[in-house]
Structures are given as structure tokens and as C-alpha cells.
Amino acid sequence: MDESMRNRATVIREFNRFYTHFIGLINKNILASPYSLAEARVLLEVDKAGQCTASELTSLLQIDPGYLSRILKRLIAEKLVIKSRSPADGRVQVLSLTGLGQATFSNLAEASTQQIGRILAELPLYQQQELIDLLGGVRKILAPAGEQAITIRTGQPGDLGYIAYRHCVLYHQEYSLEPAVFERYVLAGLLKYAEERQAGAIWVAQVNDKIAGFIGMVGLAEETAQLRWFLIEPQFRGLGMGRRLLQAAMDYARENKYKKVLLWTFQGLDTACHLYKSFGFTPTQQAGNDTWKKGLQEERWEITL
Template sequence: MKDIPENITKQIRAFNRFYTGIIGALNSSVLNSPFSLAEARVLYEIKHTENATASEINLRLGLDPGYLSRIIRRFEHDELLLKERSPADGRAYNLKLTSRGEHVLSVLEKVSDQKVAEMLESMSGVDVNTLLQSMDALTSIFSGEPRGASVRPGKPGELGFVAAQHMEFYMKEYSLDASFEYYLFEGMTNFLKNRDSGTAGFWVADHNGTVVGSIAIDREDEKTAKLRWFLVHPEFQGQGIGRRLMDQAIEFCRLNLYHRIFLWTFSELRSARHLYELYGFSPTEEVRHEIWGREISEERWDFLLVDPEEDL
């Protein structure tokens, strides 16, 4: 067992006491109803668990088996749930809420949602985003599950944030100098002109309001698209975000009837090069030169979206 400093354990225990108070305030709406907090949680789990059984609910909530049995009997008596013998195991019963049970749960959830909304009402948007990110980090740490992100079109202003992320990443990981910033903004200025015409697209991976990945498609000519600014934040790599960004970009190219896509990268970006290969890109050109403060071997990779005969 690790030797954890006493000040850390005290800080965590203090937070636990503070958070228990918040949870008590949020749960007061449930406690003002005819249902205990445990009963409300059982209703929720039955509703959101496919073919729920008493043993599954007990495993999720950690309730005493006898106490859970009494809750289920009460729900049956009050016509809040139905028990059906499980086709997979004749000794078990699947639990399902009746329409009355679903109505009761809906009322409880609406009241709880209102309580949360009241708590957030005085917070700024920045504070709410910070809260969501902190909650997600806690969930990820204690569950061992990776943090997720959704892919969506980029919003006005986010391209500048992507430029800052690229500068930070490439200066730190590959020792590029400040001239790389000029290259980024020069390309982004031209890109914005094409995006207004609908021939270019820009997407980000969004994690609770924070951009953690990006990709763009720019118009090179009528048949050719250029893939640009593909990056996934190191903390979010290995979760399939890069594939989802690539899928979005390639689908955009197909819808806009581009024949081919190309990109420029450099040889040290091994994980990105591997992903390009998986999607059917292949290296077609290599240029070794001094640029952005160091010697770099740039590579052009191409991907044909149509049969070679159609590309003539």
C-alpha cells in the first residue's frame, strides 16, 4: 500500500463531508416524497436496466438483500412494477415498471432536475464547465473508464483555439519554433474563405465544452481536398476519437464529391501515420528541409475516393 501523506487523506475526507452536505440538499426533494432515497434509486435502476433482476439491482446498489426484497414487494403491492419469470433462468424474475411506476419515477426525476437547476442557477458558464470536467475526471479515475468526447462541427472562434493547441503540442513534443504559428494562421485564413462557400469543413472533439481534438478539410481544387489540423490531445488518445474525426472528414469529402484527399505530415508522427494507413492513405512524396526551426522530413499522403479510371 502506498504511503499517502496525511494532509491528502484529510483533504479528501473534508471534501467527502462537504459533498455529503450537497447530496443531502439535492436529495431533500426525494425525501419530501413518499419514497426513500433507496426506493427512488431502485425505481431508476429497474427503468434503465434491460431485463433487470433483483440480483442485478442489488449488485448495482449494494443494498441488503432482505431490504431490497421488501422494496420490491411494496412496489408490487402498489402496482409500480411487474415480475416476469426470466426465460434465461427459470429461478429468476425480470423486473419491469408499470405505467404507474414510470409516472412516479418521472415525477421524482423532474423534481430532482429542478433542484439541480436551482443549484446551478447562480453559477457562471465557466464554473459549470469546470464542475462538469471535475465530475467527469472523478468518474473516470474511480471507475477506471476513459473519458469520452463527442465530435461536432467547430464553432466560430474555435479555430484559433485549435491553432494554440497545435503550437503547444508541436513546440513541446517536436521542438518547432514560433514560425510554425505563422504557417498555421496563414492556412487558417485561406481555409475560412473556402468554408464560407461550403467546400471546406472543420470539426472538433468536445469534452464537456473543451476542445480536445480537431480535424479540417480544405478545398485544393474542384476534385481535391486537403486534410488539415488533425490532432487529439494526448490525454484523450487511444479512445477512438481520432477515428471518429477521420470518419467525419472523409464522409464530408464524399458528400462534396471530391475525388481525392491529401495531407502533409512528417515522419516522426508515427501514430498518425499508422492511422492514415488504416484509412487507405499512402505516401506519395517526401521533402526534407529546414523549416520551423529544425530539419524535418515532410511527407505527402494521398487517398483516392473514386476508382482510378473515374479520376482521369
């Protein structure tokens, strides 16, 4: 593990310590009840499932089978959980909550809701919403890959301003382009597109509703279109979104009977150029552009459809 990864891991560990102390999870019992956090989690999962097996709980909670067995022994002894034969397979025993178990879990759930409610009540409304949004973001980031919802949509109100903002910030951070000059260039192109909206389109890639990248296509002449504003946010690169966005733009060009598509890029954008080449684009022109950055070499690529 390199030093930067170790530092990031330390930040997460420090937050874990802060949060467990903040809501009292370090206490032996949870929410002033006679039950531990692990016991409360078992009640929660059995309640959600309705019926489940001990092995299913072991897998779901990632808990040691021996430890789970001791928890279940106590919950059964206190008549919160009951074992019975599965109606689908008499050889299998399933777990479910008793009436007392349901009431106990309901009390724990309400106590937890009240505890979180008291925490939120100390915050102004905008911070409450910010906290909820941030926690939702954490859950989406840590969700298994299959749960990451990747979508491509067409442009909607507000996208043009965001495209300009992210282009100017990211190209300055990653390639040290002169911000004032490059920003004017990006804004001028987007303004012209906004005024001639019928001659082009915008596509936006989203991951769990978060904007991850975008691309545009604008008509230059009756039979020629230009690919513009192609960007993938750093944290979402390598997921195939660039190819999907470029495919959407090229499909649009063919559907609208364009015979040629061109784009301008610059040396150093090797991943993007490799993608362009895979779609059939070839470089046709090179020109220096010292106004964006001293020594920068722009390249024009084209494809005939």
C-alpha cells in the same frame, strides 16, 4: 501500479475524504434524519424503479446482499417499503415504497436539495456554473464506454480559433516546436481558409460534447486538395477518432472530384503516418525545417484518387 498512477489515485482519495466531510456523509445519519446514507440510497433506487427485486438492488448499489437484507428488514418494519408478488411472475417478490415511504423519501430529497442550494448560494453565479460543468465532466469521463457519445460534426463558429490554439499549445508541449514561428504558420493557413471558405471544410470530433480532435481539407487547385490541421487530443487517442476524421475528409475529397490529396507532416508522428499509409498515402518528398525546430524533417505524403 507505478508511482505516477499512485499519485493520481491519492489525489482522488483525498478529494473523496474532503467531499464526504464537506457534506456530512461521514455522519451516522444523513440530513438530520434517522436513516443512514445506505438506507436513503435504497429508498431512492426503489422510488426511481417503482418496483424492483432485492437482487436488482444488490447489483445496482454494488452492496453486500446480507447488508441489504438488514436494511430492507428495517425499512419494511417501519412500513416504508413493502414486498409483494410480481404481477409478471408470481414466484418473484418485488419491492416498492408505501405511501409513508414515498413521503419519507420526498422529505429526504427536499432536504438534500436545500443543503446543496445553501452551498451553491455561497458561490458567485460563474463558480456555480463552473462547478456544475466540472461535475458533468467527471460523470462523462467515468461513464461506461457504451455511454461515451462520439460524434463527428462539421465546423461551426469559433472552431478556427480553437484549432489554432490547440495546435500551438500541443505541438509545443509534445514536440518543442518554436511557438512564435509555428503559431504564425497555423494562423496564416486558417486565415486563408476563412477567406476562401468555399474551397474546403473542417470536421470536429466530440466526446460527450467535448472537442476531442479535428481535421481540415482545403482546395489548392481544381483537382488537388490538402489535408490540414489534423490533431487528436492526448486523452482521446486510441479510440478510433483519427480514422473517422480522416475518412470524413477523404469522403469529401472524392465527393468534390479531387484527383489528388496531399499533406505535410514530420518525422516522429509515427501513429499518424501509419494511419495515412493505411488509407493509401505514400511519402513523396522530404525537406528540413529548422525554423520550427532544429533538425526537424518534414515529409510530404500524397494519394491519387
